[in-house]
Amino acid sequence: MKSKTFSFPFISLLLLLFVVLSAAKSYDFFYFVQQWPGSYCDTRRGCCYPTTGKPEANFTIHGLWPNYDNGKYPHDCDYENLYDATKIEDLLPEMQTKWPTLACPSADGNKFWAHEWNKHGTCSESILNQYSYFQAGLDLQTKANILSILEDADIRPDGALYSTEHITEVIKEALGVLPSIECNRDESRNPQLFQIYLCVDKLGKDFIDCPFYPKRKCSPEIEFPAF
Template sequence: MRLSVVAVALLLLPLVAVLASAEQFDFFYLVQQWPGSFCDTQQGCCFPDTGKPAADFGIHGLWPNYAKCRSAGERELVGEMGLVDMGLRRKKCWPEYCNDGNPLSLWEIKDLVKQLDQSWPTLSCKSGKSMEFWSYEWRKHGTCSDLDQHGYFAAALALKARYNLTAILADAGIVPSDDDTYFLSSISDAIAEGTGFKANLECNRDASGETQLFQVYQCVDRSGKRLIDCPLPMQGKCRDRVKLPPF
């Protein structure tokens, strides 16, 4: 018996829905920031309502990313040829805001809140509530991760715990200091040796304009479980020597 076109379409709908909901990306960035560098700027920082965080790298986010920037924002011209206006293409290097109808629920991550307060605190002066920070990261990045809410935050926490950047740098003699500076290559080598994988580094400027290590971008496979060598180089605004200010 031949199936009608309508029947075939109905059978394929679940598969289409699954494919549409699965976000396509190539790897994650696990981004951790040094709190001393976040605060030691002209803008400064504010502590969350849970108090001053530990002097330790804190999670900024777990961000799905493309290995190669893609064209986005194309507009089709309606006509016999079905042409595409190539002039309206723009580059998109990561997916974001994939499901605004899925806000973060505290209930879903209730068993992780203590760890999140310690490892993923906000330093922004906008609210002082880390839950708002987590909600933003989930809405912008987590909804594109193909992970549920609990799995997304648990993955970031597990990776941070497995590879303690503060301890890895300290073992290499790279410790917070008001006066000392460190070769950027020494920091990069220490992280590669301590984790087994190369990471990307980002710097910012302190209130007097000196360069300081700000964020470490570790690359993670699509499962969110294993580190990989970063497939993309990064222009992280760093110089040959950088500071790691106390917090």
């Protein structure tokens, strides 16, 4: 029986494919993003409460997103390992509270979580599988209780205006790392506190100094609307 031989171009193609697939699943850090539901809903687009009911008045998770140090990010890394709610059944009650959907039409959250895992989470599966990915997000939200941090500094969701710089300083003092503040605009086009970005290590456990943040601008003073 003749042994099979492979040409150099074929071997080179396999090596290239291996490098591309490996790179697709690598990353340097995470963005952990929390959003204020009052600001999500108080826009011209509006919002819809999930089928489980109105979420609590607290910052909720938007996502845990792998990123590269060079400013780019991986996405949609594994079409063979898509979201499967049966793998995280015991996390779902906590996710409905801490990671709810506010998109319209009203939904139970699975479409939102599927998007987060399929686009972002699959790129971290070399370290975090689907269960540990969502668990990491829930744990980080507990560590970074933004509303409690702000209210301890008398920054409350009461519709008043607050200094963006002061909000940033208060969160940095509490967590030891510099956050990034993202604003959106209400129906009257007034700037308001919308999202808080924090950077997390590759294991999804500890907050770190961020290599960079997306370029976003907020006014010196922003509204913190009620929800």
